[in-house]
Amino acid sequence: xxxxxxxxxxxxxxxxxxxxxxxxxxxxxxxxxxxxxxxxxxxxxxxxxxxxxxxxxxxxxxxxxxxxxxxxxxxxxxxxxxxxxxxxxxxxxxxxxxxxxxxxxxxxxxxxxxxxxxxxxxxxxxxxxxxxxxxxxxxxxxxxxxxxxxxxxxxxxxxxxxxxxxxxxxxxxxxxxxxxxxxxxxxxxxxxxxxxxxxxxxxxxxxxxxxxxxxxxxxxxxxx
Amino acid sequence: xxxxxxxxxxxxxxxxxxxxxxxxxxxxxxxxxxxxxxxxxxxxxxxxxxxxxxxxxxxxxxxxxxxxxxxxxxxxxxxxxxxxxxxxxxxxxxxxxxxxxxxxxxxxxxxxxxxxxxxxxxxxxxxxxxxxxxxxxxxxxxxxxxxxxxxxxxxxxxxxxxxxxxxxxxxxxxxxxxxxxxxxxxxxxxxxxxxxxxxxxxxxxxxx
Numbered sequence: 432x433x434x435x436x437x438x439x440x441x442x443x444x445x446x447x448x449x450x451x452x453x454x455x456x457x458x459x460x461x462x463x464x465x466x467x468x469x470x471x472x473x474x475x476x477x478x479x480x481x482x483x484x485x486x487x488x489x490x491x492x493x494x495x496x497x498x499x500x501x502x503x504x505x506x507x508x509x510x511x512x513x514x515x516x517x518x519x520x521x522x523x524x525x526x527x528x529x530x531x532x533x534x535x536x537x538x539x540x541x542x543x544x545x546x547x548x549x550x551x552x553x554x555x556x557x558x559x560x561x562x563x564x565x566x567x568x569x570x571x572x573x574x575x576x577x578x579x580x581x582x583x584x585x586x587x588x589x590x591x592x593x594x595x596x597x598x599x600x601x602x603x604x605x606x607x608x609x610x611x612x613x614x615x616x617x618x619x620x621x622x623x624x625x626x627x628x629x630x631x632x633x634x635x636x637x638x639x640x641x642x643x644x645x646x647x648x649x650x651x652x653x654x655x
Numbered sequence: 656x657x658x659x660x661x662x663x664x665x666x667x668x669x670x671x672x673x674x675x676x677x678x679x680x681x682x683x684x685x686x687x688x689x690x691x692x693x694x695x696x697x698x699x700x701x702x703x704x705x706x707x708x709x710x711x712x713x714x715x716x717x718x719x720x721x722x723x724x725x726x727x728x729x730x731x732x733x734x735x736x737x738x739x740x741x742x743x744x745x746x747x748x749x750x751x752x753x754x755x756x757x758x759x760x761x762x763x764x765x766x767x768x769x770x771x772x773x774x775x776x777x778x779x780x781x782x783x784x785x786x787x788x789x790x791x792x793x794x795x796x797x798x799x800x801x802x803x804x805x806x807x808x809x810x811x812x813x814x815x816x817x818x819x820x821x822x823x824x825x826x827x828x829x830x831x832x833x834x835x836x837x838x839x840x841x842x843x844x845x846x847x848x849x850x851x852x853x854x855x856x857x858x859x860x861x862x863x
Contacts, residue, residue, distance in 0.1 A: 498796070498842045499835065500803035502814055507831055514827040589706065596708035600807060607714060614718075622722070629719040633711050640706035 439617045439624040440631060448613065449628075452606035453635050456595040459523060459603075463530030464588055470531070471538020478543040489539070496536040502597050504529045509601040522603035530591060537587055545579040546572075578654045585647035589640045596636070606632055660816040661837045667730060667810070668802045668841075671737025672795055678738055679745020686746070687753045701743040709740050710804050717808045729810040737798055744794045752787030753779065792849030799842060813837055 440446050478489050496504065509525040512518070520528075549572055557567040599607045610632050614624045682697045704712070713736040716727065727735065756779050764774040806815035813834055820830040 494846075498800075498846060499838060500800040500814075502803040502806075503834060503838055506814070506817065506834070510821060510827050511831045593706075593708040596710040597804065599710070607711065610714075626719040626722040629711070629715040633707055633715050636707045636711055637703060641702065644702075644706055 439613060439621050439627060442617070445613050448609050449606060449631060449635065452604065452609035453639065455523075455603065456598070456605040457592065457639065459526050459530060459598060459605075460588070460591040460595045462527050463534050464591060466527075467531045467534030468538055468584065470535045472542050474535060474539035475542025475546065478539060479546050493536045493540060496533055497540070501529065501533055501594050502600060504533060505597060505601050522598065522601045525601060526595070526598040526603055530595070533594075534587065534591060537590075538584065541580060541583045541587065542576075545576045545583075548579060549575055582647045582651035582654070585643060585650070589643045589647070592640055592643075593636065606635060656816055656820070657813065657833050657837055660811055660813045661841065663730075663810070664802050664805075664812045665841060667733050667805065667812070668737070668799045671734045671802070672741060672798050674734060674738035675741025675745050675798065678742030679747075679749055682742060682746035683749035683753060686750050697746070701746055704740055704743040705747075709736060709801050710807055712736050712739055713804065713808050729805070729808050732808060733802070733805045733810055737801065740801065741794065741798045744797070745791070748787045748790035748794055749783070751790065752783035755786045756782050789849075789853050792845070792852065796842060796845055796849065799845060803838075 440449075474489060477485055478493075480486065499507075505525065508529050509520060509522065513520050553571055553575070554567060557571045562570070595605065596607055598605055604612075610628045614628050617624045682701065685693045685697050713732060716736055716739075717729065717732045720727070760778055760782070761774055764778045765771075769777070802812060803814045805812045806818065809815065817830045817834040821827050824830075
């Protein structure tokens with residue numbers, strides 16, 4: 432049986448270090464989620480407004496952020512903005528900024544989609560029933576929107592967690608970087624460590640994302 | 656330099672997407688026809704590839720697998736990685752298209768005396784494809800964007816070139832500007848094509 436290099440995992444604190452790396456990745460994504468979801472909801476609501484200027488600006492922002500690969504955005508903020516404005520950003524801050532920008536764009540698009548999907552007769556019927564505007568939104572529109580929105584936004588969280596693996600490229604020490612370090616350190620003792628360690632990272636990401644995407648699927652089925 | 660890198664990005668992206676479409680199509684067919692054992696494998700594969708980042712998959716294929724005797728060069732590894740990731744997304748898109756077709760359609764077609772093949776060819780597939788086009792195009796854009804990750808396994812793509820130039824000449828602003836322009840050149844046409852296709856195929860939908 433070939434040596435799979437799994438024993439490196441149990442050497443010293445390697446497993447704990449890997450988990451610490453995963454925590455860095457999760458921290459960035461959770462922070463970004465916490466900031467970008469409220470912002471996204473706000474922007475999404477604004478996108479449905481009739482004002483052409485607001486709509487135009489938002490649309491350009493949305494299209495640009497969504498069409499650019501996240502890695503390009505990371506480079507733009509981490510290398511580009513620091514050079515252009517002369518400020519100093521740590522890799523983690525840059526990562527959070529990028530994920531907030533990106534998350535806000537994705538979230539606002541989901542909100543817009545959910546709001547548009549409410550047929551107009553819902554508004555009209557509630558008006559016909561004598562509900563005020565506030566009541567219409569509170570009792571009719573928002574509950575329906577939320578039901579459509581929650582599974583999708585949970586899905587977005589898993590996408591964010593998966594995308595945080597990219598912050599490796601701007602020098603943040605997250606799970607993949609830790610994996611590289613461990614492999615480098617054990618190059619002589621166990622040359623096959625790359626297989627075992629990367630396999631572990633693979634599994635770790637799966638463990639982090641799988642329950643969340645299951646929850647999203649479950650909610651989607653339950654509320655349909 | 657950018658031009659060459661852009662071609663490489665496009666080429667690997669297209670091959671990877673093509674492979675993932677084929678893979679996705681087979682997986683969707685297996686799920687649709689509920690082939691006994693294969694169905695389990697496909698479900699597991701989809702969950703596995705959808706819940707892990709491409710970068711991790713690439714690292715595993717590129718650095719991990721050679722240790723157990725499976726060697727690939729960077730370009731092949733990129734294509735395989737993209738196909739592995741894309742296959743599951745495509746499978747989901749096709750499957751949802753196929754499942755959206757009511758069973759009453761199949762039954763009526765059968766009762767009209769059509770063969771199973773004819774039902775598939777003339778009734779189910781045209782509708783299923785037009786339903787899955789939006790998800791399909793979104794996946795193509797998503798996969799094209801994901802190719803930016805390839806620079807991590809030292810493939811000379813756009814991202815790698817930009818990083819290289821920043822390192823060599825310290826012309827950060829110019830390199831990044833060109834990087835953005837080239838990605839826009841690649842991705843905007845796909846995005847526009849997508850919305851055109853969507854509008855063109857809308858008519859095939861039934862009752863909506």
